Amino acid sequence: MMRQLISSGALWEPIVGYSRAVRVGNVVEVAGTTAQDGDVVTGGADIYAQAKRVLEKIGEALKAAGATFEDVVRTRIFVTDIAQWEAVGRAHGEVFGEIRPVTSMVEVRALIDPRLLVEIEATAIIST
Template identity: 85%
Template sequence: MRQLISSGAPWEPIVGYSRAVRVGNVVEVAGTTAQDGDVITGEGDVYAQTKRALEKIGEALAAAGASFADVVRTRIFVTDISQWEAVGRAHGEVFGAIRPAASMLEVKALIDSRLLVEIEATAIITGVGNAPSTGN
């Protein structure tokens, strides 16, 4: 069974993607930023943007029947690698005890020049009673 989780963004059907997809016990969360519509949380503040992106990832995981504890891999894309400590601190506040495999890469730009960080996550649900819900 394939479960699609939407963020509700108007560009999802245009681009052809979902915020997250669950197939079996695997959940893939797409690149997630601090952008909500036209608003960017923490504009100019990479720590605040990282926190918001992680909140949104948590929401997508929950919609797929998963949690941060199920995350086995994160990929972090930053526009300024010199800001890695602030990004890492926010990531560590969520994943410090979970410690998924993680990569942090500097990229030239993200889809909006105000965005400083984008995060992807992969989760594998191993708990009992985590059947996917019907939906999107």
Template identity: 80%
Template sequence: MRQLISSGAPWEPLVGYSRAVRVGNVVEVAGTTAQDGDAVTGGPDVYAQTKRALEKIGEALAAAGASFADVVRTRIYLTDISQWEAAGRAHGEVFGEIRPASSMLEVKALIRQELLVEIEATAIVAE
């Protein structure tokens, strides 16, 4: 069974994607940013933007019947890799001892100039 989880963003149907998809016991959460409506939560603060993106990932996981404890992999995309410690601190506060496999990469840009970080997650729900 395929379960699609929407964030309610108006561009999901336009672009043809879901915030998250659950198939069986696997949940994939798409690239998630701190964009809320027309605003970017956290302003020019990588830590604050990372925390907001992770909150939104938590909401998507919950909608799919999963939690942060089920996350086995994250991917963090930063527009400025010199900000890795701020993003890493926020990630560490959420994942603590869960410690999923994680990658952190610098990218040239995200969909809006104000966005500084985007995060993806993969979870496997225990059966």
């Protein structure tokens, strides 16, 4: 079965040994994605703006793998402050409101950069 690797171009991908997304057959897994773009955190300290950027980046990875948001069956959301769940949930709902994949949202102590407030993963199954 073909294995397609999708890179985000992040400097640490080859160091850590990961891809932004991997497609095997009709399954696409998108790795934990943040609002970090180079040295900049898009959205600054606004968790909603960060979540919007994260979802844009997930959409780009899905497209590169031949999938769309409509193919997403599961998302996992990691936040550094669960009290801000509504803002992240609003951003998620703007993309997935009609699609309604299963999802989890959990609070984590920290992400790789202290400026990052949210990280999201996605699993898509492309209809054949």
